[in-house]
Amino acid sequence: MAARFALGPHLNFNAEVTSAVWDVEKVLWRLQVAGSGEHTARVFIPAWGQLNTPLVPDFPGIEEFRGIAFHSARWDHGVDLAGKKVISIGSAASAVQYVPEVAKVAGRLEVFQRSANWIMPRNQVVFSAEQLDTFEERPETFEQSRRTLHDFRESGFERTRHDTDAQRAGVDQALAHLEAQVPDPELRRKLTPDYEFGCKRILRSDDYYPALTRGNVELVTEGIEAIVPEGVRTRDGRVHEADVIIYGTGFSSQAFLGDLQVIGAAGGNLQDRWAEGAEAYLGMSVDGFPNMFMIYGPNTNLNHNSIITMLEIQQAYILEVLEHLLPVPQAAVEVRGQVLASYNTALQDAMEGSAFSSDCSSWYKNAAGKVINNWSGTVEEYRSLAGQWRPADYLVSGAALPVRETTEV
Numbered sequence: 001m002a003a004r005f006a007l008g009p010h011l012n013f014n015a016e017v018t019s020a021v022w023d024v025e026k027v028l029w030r031l032q033v034a035g036s037g038e039h040t041a042r043v044f045i046p047a048w049g050q051l052n053t054p055l056v057p058d059f060p061g062i063e064e065f066r067g068i069a070f071h072s073a074r075w076d077h078g079v080d081l082a083g084k085k086v087i088s089i090g091s092a093a094s095a096v097q098y099v100p101e102v103a104k105v106a107g108r109l110e111v112f113q114r115s116a117n118w119i120m121p122r123n124q125v126v127f128s129a130e131q132l133d134t135f136e137e138r139p140e141t142f143e144q145s146r147r148t149l150h151d152f153r154e155s156g157f158e159r160t161r162h163d164t165d166a167q168r169a170g171v172d173q174a175l176a177h178l179e180a181q182v183p184d185p186e187l188r189r190k191l192t193p194d195y196e197f198g199c200k201r202i203l204r205s206d207d208y209y210p211a212l213t214r215g216n217v218e219l220v221t222e223g224i225e226a227i228v229p230e231g232v233r234t235r236d237g238r239v240h241e242a243d244v245i246i247y248g249t250g251f252s253s254q255a256f257l258g259d260l261q262v263i264g265a266a267g268g269n270l271q272d273r274w275a276e277g278a279e280a281y282l283g284m285s286v287d288g289f290p291n292m293f294m295i296y297g298p299n300t301n302l303n304h305n306s307i308i309t310m311l312e313i314q315q316a317y318i319l320e321v322l323e324h325l326l327p328v329p330q331a332a333v334e335v336r337g338q339v340l341a342s343y344n345t346a347l348q349d350a351m352e353g354s355a356f357s358s359d360c361s362s363w364y365k366n367a368a369g370k371v372i373n374n375w376s377g378t379v380e381e382y383r384s385l386a387g388q389w390r391p392a393d394y395l396v397s398g399a400a401l402p403v404r405e406t407t408e409v
Contacts, residue, residue: 012036019261020044022290027330027398029291042326045318046262047295050373051251053258060226067231069245072098083107085241087232089224090248092117096203098248100211109217110240112224112232115200115361116193118174122204150379153305157378160198160303160355167355171197181209190221198355200362201303253363253373254278256298264289265334277370279344281393282386284314285335290397291325292334293318299347300382301364301373303356309379313386320389330398339393350376 002008016034023030029044054071056062070076072094086106088095091113103109127135135142158166174197182188191209193200212219222234231242256278262270268288280286283300284293295318300310325331348370351357356364356374364373375382391401 017260019263020046021261021263022265022292024265027290027332042291043322044292045295046257046260046292046297048256048258048260049296050253050256050301053252053255054247055250055252056247057249059224062227064229065227065231065242065245066229067243067245069247071247071249073251079244081105081244084243085231086110086244086246087240087242088112088246088248089232090114090246090250091219092248092250093201093203094250095248096205096208098246099217100205100207102246103211103214103217106216110220110242111212111217112220113190114223115195116191117200117203118170118193118197119177119203119205119208120170120174121177122206124206150305150309154378154380157304159202162196162353162355162358167197170202174202178209182213184213187212187219190219195360196355196358198303199358199360200364250363254366256294262289262292264292277366277368277372279340279372281335281340281343282314282317282382283375284317284386285340285394287335287337287340290332290334293321298372299344300375302375302379305379310375310382313379313383317386317389324389324391324401328399328401331401332397333391333394333401334397335394347376 002011012033015036017031018034019032021030022028023040026040027042029041031039031041031044033039054073056071068076068079070079072090081102082105084106086102086109088099088102088109089112091099091111095111096117096119099109099111135145156166156170158164159170161167175192178188178191182191191212211217220234220240222236222238225233225235227233227245228239230239232240232245234240254277256274257270264270264273264286265288270286270289273286273288278298280294280297280299283297284295286292293314295311295314296307300314301307302310321333325333351371351374354371354374354376356362356371356376357369364371366372
C-alpha cells in the first residue's frame with residue numbers, strides 16, 4: 001500500500017515524538033522528534049490509540065523472578081514454551097487469545113484470574129478461497145457482507161444498556177456457553193462473573209473454556225501476594241513454580257498520550273487539562289489546542305462493534321476540516337469550550353443508562369469512576385454527530401475560511 005500510494009518519502013519510522021508545542025505567532029505545531037530534531041506542521045493528528053502502553057502491575061518482588069517474564073503485547077518469540085511450567089497472570093481479552101495456544105504446548109499452565117469474564121460464543125467464520133475471490137471480482141458482494149456484519153453487531157449494543165431484555169438474553173447466552181463447555185461445577189463457579197453484563201469488555205471465544213479443562217491447566221483465583229524467585233506466591237502461602245510468566249495484564253488505558261508533552265495555544269499542557277479525566281469533542285478536538293484532531297481519542301471505544309467503523313468516521317471528519325483549512329495559510333480552528341463542555345455533559349448523562357458505568361472495576365473508567373474510554377451509543381449514533389463537520393462548533397482565527405456547500409453524510 002505504501003508503494004501504491006507513494007507514501008515512502010512521507011514516512012518516518014522509529015521516530016518518537018517527545019513534544020508538540022503550538023506556535024501562536026507562526027500558526028503551526030512544532031514537534032520534537034528523538035534523533036531528528038524539530039518538525040513543523042500546520043495540523044497535528046495524534047493517532048495514539050487507547051491500548052498502546054503495556055501495563056505490568058508493581059507486584060512485590062517482581063525483579064526477583066529467576067525465570068523468563070514478558071508482557072503479552074511484547075511477546076518474546078525466542079522463548080520455547082514446550083514442556084515448560086508457565087503462569088499467565090491475567091485472564092481477560094489478551095489471555096483468551098493466547099491461553100488456548102499456550103495450553104497445547106506447555107507442560108503445565110496456571111491461569112491467574114482476578115475476576116471472571118462474560119464470554120460469548122465466537123462462532124468464527126472463515127471465508128473460503130472461492131468467497132475471497134468473489135469479493136475481489138465483485139466488490140459489491142464484499143460491501144454487502146460488511147454491511148450485514150455491521151448491522152448485526154450494531155444490534156448487540158442494546159445488551160450493554162441497563163436492565164434490558166437484550167442484556168438478559170446476553171447473560172443467558174453467556175451462561176449457556178459456559179455450561180456447555182465446562183462440565184466441572186466448581187470450575188464453572190469460578191468462571192461465573194459477579195458483576196453486571198457489559199460492565200467490563202464482553203469477550204468472544206470458543207476455545208478458552210475448553211483450554212481451562214485440560215489436564216495440564218489450572219485456574220487460580222487466589223490473590224497474588226508477591227513474585228518470588230521460583231514463581232508466584234499467593235495469599236494462601238502457596239508458591240506456584242514457573243519457568244515463564246506471561247503478563248496478560250492489559251494496558252495503561254487512561255494514558256492516551258503517554259509521556260508526550262502537548263502544549264496548546266495559551267501554554268496549557270494537555271496532561272494537566274486531562275488530570276481529572278480525558279475528554280474531547282467527538283473524541284477528536286480539545287479547546288485551547290488549535291489544528292489538533294485525534295483519531296480514537298477519549299470516549300470513542302466500543303464494546304459491541306468494530307472500532308474500524310469509528311476510525312473511518314473520524315478520518316472523514318478530519319479530511320473535511322482539512323479541505324476547508326489548508327487552502328488558507330494563516331487559518332487555525334479549535335473547538336469552542338462550551339461546545340465541548342455541553343457535549344461531554346450529554347455524553348456522561350447518556351452513560352448513566354449504560355452498563356459501562358456500573359459498579360465494577362474496568363479499564364473504561366478512571367479512578368473517580370468516570371467513563372472516559374467508551375462511546376455511549378451505537379456507531380450510527382456517533383455517525384449522526386460526527387458524519388459532517390459543523391464549522392459553527394469551532395473558533396476560527398488568523399483568516400476566514402471559505403464557505404463551501406456540504407452534503408449530509
